[in-house]
Amino acid sequence: MLLRCQDPELGHHLVLDVPERATVREVATLIRRELELDSPPALFAYLGPEAIAALAEHALIDGDCVTLPEDLPIVYVLKNMRDSRLPVYFRTFEISTEKLFQLRTRRFSQMGYDIRRIHDSTVLIGGVGLIGSEVAINLAVLGIGNIIAVDNGFVxxxxxxxxxxxxxxxxxxxxxxxxxxxxxxxxxxxxxxxLFDVPSWRSTDSRDELVRRIGVLDEAIARSDLIVGAFDSFSPRALLQSLCLIRKRPFLATALEPEVGQVMLYEKPEDGCYCCGLPNPQDGRWVEGGACTLASLDSQRIVGAIATKVAIEKVTGQKIHANEFRYNHRTSEIGTATHRASRLCSLCGPAGAVRSQIGDAKPLRKIAEWLFTDSR
Ligand SMILES: [Zn+2]
Known part of the structure; x- marks a missing residue:
């Protein structure tokens, strides 16, 4: 059958010979081929009220103008035109950013993601390497509106x-x-x-410079709804955790080893913190990690996906059923666990660096002393 198509902006008129059972996608493919376009056109048509009601769940509708879903049979479109003299329209120009956002997040929205709330959120990602950059991309796919990326590395x-x-x-x-x-x-x-070197045990700055740089990080954390700690070493993660406790922000830590990947969420006081169970850095520094580049691709992708899932659940206020997730590369098992606060923790415990700073005018200096001045 013959189908009249028109691009109202650029003025292309086409008469295409299309199969009776063609879908919108097949028509778009024919137009793309005919006009040698770099990308497929979006098809839209002015439809009658019955079709608009029927398509309300599946299509972008503006008045009686319907952006046609790609699986829709073109015969259905022709039978339901508001005015049978009108052509099927298509757009070949660059799609607007807003429209693209609506289209690319629409199915997530139908699935139950709260796209508006995700879009209004700010996530700070500390370390944008193996896991951090993966989480950043995933969050952007899901429509996150604001990302603060912190890293001093180069590709x-x-x-x-x-x-x-x-x-x-x-x-x-x-x-x-x-x-x-x-x-x-x-x-x-x-x-x-x-582009920022988060203070760590490698830093050689003076105490004042350390405190100044901790302050820069603290200011960014204060503007964030969630902080992801994806550095490949312990001390920057411990620093992010301490600032999250001071600012009362949820902290999502990720870790990758050759065999096991982990995602841990610390938010409520009973969750404890990243440093619960770790020795007091005042008694000597821990061996800094750094084996994550040897992790398998499945570990990287799965840990990145779990971290993204928990981050989205957190910023949209959903209930999260566990605060620790583990992936085992050897057995392919994903397990959950619940970690609890340790009263002996040198950071969040009753005598820890964060609790004991209550009433202290200089919490950042206290954190610097706790983490960076050991007693050796
Ligand atoms: Zn703790």
């Missing part, structure tokens, strides 16, 4: 493609800048690229 030849956000043209760029470039391309997202 190298070992990172590209393995770290999903980075490709060969990003090599030697700051990871936060390359990630920002990638995410901004999604549209409808604000990304703050903080």
């Amino acid at each position: 190298d030849w070992f990172n590209v493609y393995r770290q999903t956000a980075f490709s060969r043209t990003d090599v030697y760029l700051a990871k936060v800048d390359a990630l920002k470039r990638r995410l901004v391309d999604f549209g409808n997202i604000k990304v703050e690229a903080m």
